[in-house]
Amino acid sequence: EVQLVESGGGLVQAGGSLRLSCAAAGVTSEDYVIGWFRQAPGKEREGVLCLSSNNGFTLSDDSVKGRFTASSDHAKNTVYLQMNNLNAADTAVYYCAAVLGSFELCDFADDEYDYWGQGTQVTVSS
Helix, strand or coil, X not given: CCEEEEECCEEEECCCCEEEEEEEECCCCCCEEEEEEEECCCCCCEEEEEEECCCXXXXXXXXXXXXXXXXXXXXXXXXXXXXXXXXXXXXXXXEEEEEECCHHHCCCCHHHCXXXXXXXXXXXXC
């Protein structure tokens, strides 16, 4: 059973940075995709970035391009979401999700992901 645990959320001032971590336990395949999603109060969950573990392929939503990047540490089975130049619109609960398979699965359709973390709150003060 795959388990995902996010960490790294918190309160940051506008213009600041945070790095979220998604530690994956129980992943037996080297080929998987991690998606980062967020849900702001009163809004639907939206995808912001996904990363293929196999070839590093990434896909970013326009709202975060140039500000958010993802990376992975295979030795730690951890994927990171580096968030720079944060603004109030980035305030949300952030989730990581996983689906086993190749980079073609990297997209923002949340029903394609099989495993989800518990979420971590990111609050950006203006």
